[in-house]
Amino acid sequence: MSAPATVTIAEVAPRDGLQNESVPVPTDLKVAFIDALSEAGFPVIECTSFVSPRAVPQLADAELVMQRIQRRPGTRYLVLVPNERGLDRALTVGCDAIALFAAATDAFSQANLRASIAETLARYAHVAAQAKRAGCWIRGYVSVAFHCPYSGPVAPEQAVRVAQELFAFGCDEIALADTIGTATPDDVARLLEAVLPSIPKERLALHLHDTYGRALDNVAVALSYGVTTFDAATGGLGGCPFAPGAPGNLATEALLAFLEERGIAHGVDRHAVQRAWSRLRAAVPGLGERARRGGHDTA
Numbered sequence: 001m002s003a004p005a006t007v008t009i010a011e012v013a014p015r016d017g018l019q020n021e022s023v024p025v026p027t028d029l030k031v032a033f034i035d036a037l038s039e040a041g042f043p044v045i046e047c048t049s050f051v052s053p054r055a056v057p058q059l060a061d062a063e064l065v066m067q068r069i070q071r072r073p074g075t076r077y078l079v080l081v082p083n084e085r086g087l088d089r090a091l092t093v094g095c096d097a098i099a100l101f102a103a104a105t106d107a108f109s110q111a112n113l114r115a116s117i118a119e120t121l122a123r124y125a126h127v128a129a130q131a132k133r134a135g136c137w138i139r140g141y142v143s144v145a146f147h148c149p150y151s152g153p154v155a156p157e158q159a160v161r162v163a164q165e166l167f168a169f170g171c172d173e174i175a176l177a178d179t180i181g182t183a184t185p186d187d188v189a190r191l192l193e194a195v196l197p198s199i200p201k202e203r204l205a206l207h208l209h210d211t212y213g214r215a216l217d218n219v220a221v222a223l224s225y226g227v228t229t230f231d232a233a234t235g236g237l238g239g240c241p242f243a244p245g246a247p248g249n250l251a252t253e254a255l256l257a258f259l260e261e262r263g264i265a266h267g268v269d270r271h272a273v274q275r276a277w278s279r280l281r282a283a284v285p286g287l288g289e290r291a292r293r294g295g296h297d298t299a
């Protein structure tokens, strides 16, 4: 199979990156960072999460961020929503694209959402219906789709079941997440073989962390299956506070270089990305240290 001509990059540093930073990032800097990423041309930017501020204090300013950013026409500004309360908060500040995040294992679901998979999906059925009525575009995440930091390897069927349920609720896209970055190219091929009969490739995204430097090999495999949406984080920021050992996301800069070498279009201005990252890093000393060290140190 030949590689597609164009891919969609979902830039997740403002959410997956900044949620995991021990250094506080002032709201104004987050807004300036997102605005700079908009200017760089990303079609999708995951901006923040409307979750409990006790769970993720780094993103407690979600309303302010979403009120202040400049929305560029044609860019999708995605926000994470864990429950009805989160949806209400997001809608109040004009969000029109949400991400519901479920896990492939009960152990991770309990750690991240304090609820089982079944409880979470029951809640999301309702939240998705409400979000659709409000005109939202919806992404459904399957966290730990390959490997769980608490319960070990995840059978593809287990991740596929959750993906199918999210898809049945009306999710426009399903993002399969290698939350701790342990997936191999064979794992990616196995999961895609298992999921593609029920979810078309155009509706899938891959969310990769780069723990063992395999994220780009995993992108290559997914491209060969026709998947064209990939998450990446500027500066290789990223990690989940509830996934011990989760280091940075696939770095946007590395993904851009990989795609350019292969002549695959992405629509993002690489220099603008560099400028956005340099400005943020200069303003927040120590940013990214945790991602480079290998994630969260307490769990």
Ligand code: COA
Pocket (backbone or CB within 6 Å): 019, 049, 050, 051, 052, 053, 054, 055, 056, 082, 083, 085, 086, 087, 089, 101, 112, 113, 114, 143, 240, 241, 242
């Ligand atoms: N926004 C703001 N506050 C919220 C909220 C939301 N969407 N949902 C719940 N809360 C608050 C409640 O008001 C309550 O506040 P209080 O302690 O001051 O009374 C507190 O959070 C606990 O509420 P409860 O409904 O009992 O939730 P919980 O403790 O069972 O936690 C979640 C469930 C889903 C809210 C919480 O685990 C969470 O936000 N998880 C997100 C984790 C995350 O973002 N992980 C990284 C992304 S992969």
Ligand code: ZN
Pocket (backbone or CB within 6 Å): 016, 177, 179, 207, 209, 238, 239, 240, 249
């Ligand atoms: Zn992630």
